[in-house]
Amino acid sequence: MKNRPLILVSNDDGIFAKGVKALVERLVNFGDVVVVCPDSPRSGQSMAITVNEPLRITPLPDYKGARMYQTNGTPVDCIKLAMHHILDRRPDLVVSGINHGSNASVNELYSGTMGAACEGCAFGLPSIGFSLTDHSHEADFSICNRAVDIVVKEVLEHGLPDGLCLNVNIPAIGSEPKEMKIAVPCQGHWNDEYREYTDPAGKKFYLLSGEFINDEPENENTDEWCLAHGIVSVVPTSVNRRIAIPSSLDWILTLPQVY
Amino acid sequence: MKNRPLILVSNDDGIFAKGVKALVERLVNFGDVVVVCPDSPRSGQSMAITVNEPLRITPLPDYKGARMYQTNGTPVDCIKLAMHHILDRRPDLVVSGINHGSNASVNELYSGTMGAACEGCAFGLPSIGFSLTDHSHEADFSICNRAVDIVVKEVLEHGLPDGLCLNVNIPAIGSEPKEMKIAVPCQGHWNDEYREYTDPAGKKFYLLSGEFINDEPENENTDEWCLAHGIVSVVPTSVNRRIAIPSSLDWILTLPQVY
Numbered sequence: 001m002k003n004r005p006l007i008l009v010s011n012d013d014g015i016f017a018k019g020v021k022a023l024v025e026r027l028v029n030f031g032d033v034v035v036v037c038p039d040s041p042r043s044g045q046s047m048a049i050t051v052n053e054p055l056r057i058t059p060l061p062d063y064k065g066a067r068m069y070q071t072n073g074t075p076v077d078c079i080k081l082a083m084h085h086i087l088d089r090r091p092d093l094v095v096s097g098i099n100h101g102s103n104a105s106v107n108e109l110y111s112g113t114m115g116a117a118c119e120g121c122a123f124g125l126p127s128i129g130f131s132l133t134d135h136s137h138e139a140d141f142s143i144c145n146r147a148v149d150i151v152v153k154e155v156l157e158h159g160l161p162d163g164l165c166l167n168v169n170i171p172a173i174g175s176e177p178k179e180m181k182i183a184v185p186c187q188g189h190w191n192d193e194y195r196e197y198t199d200p201a202g203k204k205f206y207l208l209s210g211e212f213i214n215d216e217p218e219n220e221n222t223d224e225w226c227l228a229h230g231i232v233s234v235v236p237t238s239v240n241r242r243i244a245i246p247s248s249l250d251w252i253l254t255l256p257q258v259y
Numbered sequence: 260m261k262n263r264p265l266i267l268v269s270n271d272d273g274i275f276a277k278g279v280k281a282l283v284e285r286l287v288n289f290g291d292v293v294v295v296c297p298d299s300p301r302s303g304q305s306m307a308i309t310v311n312e313p314l315r316i317t318p319l320p321d322y323k324g325a326r327m328y329q330t331n332g333t334p335v336d337c338i339k340l341a342m343h344h345i346l347d348r349r350p351d352l353v354v355s356g357i358n359h360g361s362n363a364s365v366n367e368l369y370s371g372t373m374g375a376a377c378e379g380c381a382f383g384l385p386s387i388g389f390s391l392t393d394h395s396h397e398a399d400f401s402i403c404n405r406a407v408d409i410v411v412k413e414v415l416e417h418g419l420p421d422g423l424c425l426n427v428n429i430p431a432i433g434s435e436p437k438e439m440k441i442a443v444p445c446q447g448h449w450n451d452e453y454r455e456y457t458d459p460a461g462k463k464f465y466l467l468s469g470e471f472i473n474d475e476p477e478n479e480n481t482d483e484w485c486l487a488h489g490i491v492s493v494v495p496t497s498v499n500r501r502i503a504i505p506s507s508l509d510w511i512l513t514l515p516q517v518y
Contacts, residue, residue, distance in 0.1 A: 074307075206315070
């Protein structure tokens, strides 16, 4: 009997987040699921790894037939520990999420959810990150069901090219979106990124804050445009930084090769 | 009188690392230097940001004419705090390093040094990360001097294209390298990434370890090939994940747009 696909799951909101449970409930229909998540929220961890600190793996009770583990590491640590010390065979798919909050546009760079997906990709595995544009603990993830089912089914069937993973964002529009679109990451930035406070001793401290500024609101090809129009955005993302040198960088070829 | 260039410096080895001091000693010849570094080593932090925790900025005594600040944040936090709360004008250049240890090949993805450079790039600033392939605290950074001078001078003069920064690795060959080369990030991976231990209570824990495996040792265009041959590697790196969809991903265009 052919093995069912093995699906490795992680996230950055931690093992007890509602989003990862909602994801597991869909994925158990597609294969054997092993979940390895941080033991607490690790948002904004990007592709950070833990250096020089002991990492521990703790098994938890199964959830809907999925094997569950927590670690004290980052999302990328979770993928690495799973690959080297938890899984007994190579997974067919890595899925990260469902993140509580958008990872569209530049947020992808800082996202631990996408960090885990990118790490799966760096292992040469088809990898997907899912995010719902609702930060709340009690967000309604059921509206993600069909988008998750469609993308997971297709990626299990077709795979993904080396060095590419998918960043899927689902708009929290109060009901299930009925449309998805292949998109590019929107050009944008955060404005006024910190709020300034004064502590009781009179010293200043800062908390990350700010507002996202869309630098191309009219571009219908971006993930932000999709989300603003109630459409699921599917963004192919490269972790391969091997690029063609653009002609505007021609001067670099004149750097003294021997000096 | 025209302002001298303003150069923002960060790193991931912390404000007291020898590497950042060596870098500052070169950069003060090119402009006004402001250093904003983590207060302790933050290796492997990639583009991680600090969420929901208070960040503090502490001024330190000047070093060789450079203004010095430490923060309790990540390398990316340092760049963001500098841009929003320390600098009074937009810098002309962001330089990160000099890292104690290589950031060639896949290491670039996890590197806090390159995280800071990529964040400078995300701000639309010409940005460079420098690394020396010697992890030791007392590494001899003087062999980096000419490579740093050449690359900094050229980038100040020409700038860099939007979305591209430079990842410069310098081989610790015991004397000053005499050659540099434009290269691509080597395809490679880490093998056996954790060492397993047992604590006094009988529980297992893991420390990141492993050996780098070069998947293309004969490719003369890679950074690893340069370093193995005593050559400084200069790798243009993209933080813009907006990619052309390869033909092997054509199936994705058949995802049901309306479902």
